[in-house]
Amino acid sequence: MPNKSFFIKTFGCQMNERDSEIMAQLLGERGYVETGDSDQADLIILNTCSIRAKAEQKVMSLLGVLRKQKKRNPGLKICVAGCVAQREGKQIIERMPHVDLVIGTQSIYQLTDLLDNLEDRPVVTMLSDDYQIPPFIPDLTAGPEQKQHSAVPFKKFLTIMQGCNNYCSYCVVPFTRGREISRKVSHILDEAHSLVEAGVKEITLLGQNVNSYGKTNVVSDDTDDYSFADLLRAVSVIPGLQRLRFTTSNPKDLSDDLMRCFAEVEILCPQFHLPVQSGSNRILSLMNRKYSRELYLEKVAALRAYRPEIALTTDMIVGFPGETDHDFEETMSLLEEVQYHGSFSFKYSDRPGTRSSEFTDKVDEALKSDRLRIFQARQDAISLQHNERYVGRTFPVMIEKVAQGSIVGRTKTNHLVHIANTFNNFLPGEIVSVRIIHAGQHSLRGELLDQDQQ
Numbered sequence: 001m002p003n004k005s006f007f008i009k010t011f012g013c014q015m016n017e018r019d020s021e022i023m024a025q026l027l028g029e030r031g032y033v034e035t036g037d038s039d040q041a042d043l044i045i046l047n048t049c050s051i052r053a054k055a056e057q058k059v060m061s062l063l064g065v066l067r068k069q070k071k072r073n074p075g076l077k078i079c080v081a082g083c084v085a086q087r088e089g090k091q092i093i094e095r096m097p098h099v100d101l102v103i104g105t106q107s108i109y110q111l112t113d114l115l116d117n118l119e120d121r122p123v124v125t126m127l128s129d130d131y132q133i134p135p136f137i138p139d140l141t142a143g144p145e146q147k148q149h150s151a152v153p154f155k156k157f158l159t160i161m162q163g164c165n166n167y168c169s170y171c172v173v174p175f176t177r178g179r180e181i182s183r184k185v186s187h188i189l190d191e192a193h194s195l196v197e198a199g200v201k202e203i204t205l206l207g208q209n210v211n212s213y214g215k216t217n218v219v220s221d222d223t224d225d226y227s228f229a230d231l232l233r234a235v236s237v238i239p240g241l242q243r244l245r246f247t248t249s250n251p252k253d254l255s256d257d258l259m260r261c262f263a264e265v266e267i268l269c270p271q272f273h274l275p276v277q278s279g280s281n282r283i284l285s286l287m288n289r290k291y292s293r294e295l296y297l298e299k300v301a302a303l304r305a306y307r308p309e310i311a312l313t314t315d316m317i318v319g320f321p322g323e324t325d326h327d328f329e330e331t332m333s334l335l336e337e338v339q340y341h342g343s344f345s346f347k348y349s350d351r352p353g354t355r356s357s358e359f360t361d362k363v364d365e366a367l368k369s370d371r372l373r374i375f376q377a378r379q380d381a382i383s384l385q386h387n388e389r390y391v392g393r394t395f396p397v398m399i400e401k402v403a404q405g406s407i408v409g410r411t412k413t414n415h416l417v418h419i420a421n422t423f424n425n426f427l428p429g430e431i432v433s434v435r436i437i438h439a440g441q442h443s444l445r446g447e448l449l450d451q452d453q454q
Ligand code: SAH
Pocket: 051, 052, 170, 171, 172, 208, 209, 248, 249, 250, 275, 277, 315, 316, 317, 346, 347, 348, 349, 350, 351
């Protein structure tokens, strides 16, 4: 009998991307083969995101399309995983009989066992407070992970914690990912070592709020007093690892010790995603973010003092309930003050079960759109100004993709660089010296320096 094939479609954040890789590896170990063509698959997994209403609608409409595919191919198995599965599992099972399996965010490691016992169509929606992330060693040398999911096996994500305890008033994540759980230090270090031994040069440590790593669990085998900064230092000394990044951080838990790592840990890349969400103290308080604009700005100043070339990015929400013109002006003035290298900005979206969904003074959709446009236009201009400052300078760029006459790589600051003179045969993961010759809003163009100029 030929091997069964599977197709995974991933929505949402890097946590989901990593979870999809884990599911792909588990399926590969059970003899499944990954296919890039969903029409050919015996098993389709949607790894879903619930962060804004639009993200969830995308999943629901794709499930509608899959209903037709299942009619054509009754042997097809359809699995919904991720944050929508966690939040809406019961309704999905009830309303969508073509879905075979709904699997919650804490249950991905049980995927293959659940598939083996599909008869009962399990609904895995309960989150557990004493859940532990099991040890997991990625297999980059064989199986589907290398072929499909890791088009770039020289850089990998490594999940260090799950869940979130912060309950920002607009956010669904504490309900979809459960309570914050930190992985054991030894499990993380084992995984990091195995990645580097397999040739990985860049690791990004992942969690919803990595700054609170270690605060909620006994995570180390011999001590329970182990911070995220300690973890960063421990990973950074793995021989062969060249670049280290992490995401994402709630500013309220950003310690001086961690900020100092930007000065002291050489392979820690000068890049920091520090979501602020609003520039208005009144809105920050309604959001339950637990820091003020002033405290945030102090941290930005400290980070820039420790590592002057650091590229800061952020997340911003416009149109939070009750956001006045004045509040929005505060957001715009924060953007002017910080001068982010880039940002992800969103219109506030009501999420069921969150506190802000009960707030009454919702902002009109058209006004939200106007504010988003204004914010994004200004951010684009600031990003371009930053990028123009790179022109004429030379940076080490890690090659990411080499395809038909075009090479794309990244600087340590995480800027995408298109490399013009592409006569050399480089491999992804190689680091080359590139002089920047042109700046766009979202990427740079550069040329390779001759060997003797390097
Ligand atoms: N843990 C991260 C956020 C992860 S969610 C942090 O605390 O920074 C990614 C981003 O989605 C958030 O930073 C926020 O900007 C946005 N977001 C979350 N919930 C939202 C909502 N209800 N409406 C609009 N944007 C939202």
